[in-house]
Amino acid sequence: MNAKQAAGYRAADWVEDGMIVGLGTGSTAYYAIEKIGERVGQGLKIKAIATSNASEELAKQYHIPLIHASEVEQLDLAIDGADEVDSNMALTKGGGGALLRExxxxxxxxxxxxxxxxxxxxxxxxxxxxPIELVPFCYEWTLGQLRRNYNVPIEMRTRDGELYVTDNGNYIADAAFGVISDPGKLSQELKAMTGVVEHGLFVNIADMVVVGYEDGRTEVIEKK
Ligand SMILES: O=C(CO)[C@H](O)[C@H](O)COP(=O)(O)O
Incomplete structure (x- = not known):
C-alpha cells in the first residue's frame, strides 16, 4: 500500500448503492476507480461520469456503468486527486491536464x-x-496578457515537442506564481480573461480531503 493508494481506496468507502459518481483523473484517482471497480464487481450498483478519456477507459475496464451528462441533473459524489491542498481546502489541480472536466x-x-x-x-x-487552459485561437496573445498581468514565469505545456492538447482540444499554460496569497481573487481574475477557458484553482469546492500516508494510514479532513 502506498500513500496514494491508501487515500484512493479509503475514499471509495463513501460510494453507496444507487449513487451517480464523478471519477477523477490521475495516479491517485486511479486507485479510487480501481477500488470502486472492485466493489462494482461485488455487486455495488452505481453509475459514473469520468473526467478524462483515460479515466473513462479505466472505468470501462472495471465494468463501471458510464452515463452521459444529459441523463442526470447532478452527481451525488465526485472523487478526485489534487496537486496541492492548502489549509482552507483550496486546491491546485490540472497537473494531468483534465482541470476543465474535473x-x-x-x-x-x-x-x-x-x-x-x-x-x-x-x-x-x-x-x-x-495550469491555465487556453483557447488555441490566438493563444500567444492570451499568454502575453497573462505574462504582462502577473510578471511570473509562464510556459506553454508541451508533450513530445508539441503543444499539449487537452481532451477538450485546448492548450495549457503553466504559471509559476510562487506563493498564491489570495487564491479566490486570482481565480476570479483568471476566469475573467478572454482566451482563458479555465484554470486549476479550486476554491470553496472541496467538501472533504482524504490524506494518505506511506504506512497505509489515512486522515479525513472535513470542511469547517
Ligand atoms: O488534477 C489532476 C489531473 O488534471 C490530478 O488530480 C492531479 O494532477 C493529481 O494527480 P496525481 O493523483 O497523479 O498526483
Whole structure:
C-alpha cells in the first residue's frame, strides 16, 4: 500500500448503492476507480461520469456503468486527486491536464472528496505551477496578457515537442506564481480573461480531503 493508494481506496468507502459518481483523473484517482471497480464487481450498483478519456477507459475496464451528462441533473459524489491542498481546502489541480472536466464534475456534485498523498498538503498554494487552459485561437496573445498581468514565469505545456492538447482540444499554460496569497481573487481574475477557458484553482469546492500516508494510514479532513 502506498500513500496514494491508501487515500484512493479509503475514499471509495463513501460510494453507496444507487449513487451517480464523478471519477477523477490521475495516479491517485486511479486507485479510487480501481477500488470502486472492485466493489462494482461485488455487486455495488452505481453509475459514473469520468473526467478524462483515460479515466473513462479505466472505468470501462472495471465494468463501471458510464452515463452521459444529459441523463442526470447532478452527481451525488465526485472523487478526485489534487496537486496541492492548502489549509482552507483550496486546491491546485490540472497537473494531468483534465482541470476543465474535473471542475465541471466537482461543482456539479453534491459532495466533492479530494484524495491526496500527504506531500500535497501545503500552507499556501503556488509551489506547483498553476495550469491555465487556453483557447488555441490566438493563444500567444492570451499568454502575453497573462505574462504582462502577473510578471511570473509562464510556459506553454508541451508533450513530445508539441503543444499539449487537452481532451477538450485546448492548450495549457503553466504559471509559476510562487506563493498564491489570495487564491479566490486570482481565480476570479483568471476566469475573467478572454482566451482563458479555465484554470486549476479550486476554491470553496472541496467538501472533504482524504490524506494518505506511506504506512497505509489515512486522515479525513472535513470542511469547517
Ligand atoms: O488534477 C489532476 C489531473 O488534471 C490530478 O488530480 C492531479 O494532477 C493529481 O494527480 P496525481 O493523483 O497523479 O498526483
Amino acid at each position: 471542475k465541471l464534475v466537482a461543482i456539479n456534485s453534491k459532495q466533492f472528496i479530494v484524495i491526496a498523498d500527504h506531500s500535497k498538503m501545503v500552507p499556501h498554494l503556488g509551489s506547483f505551477k498553476l
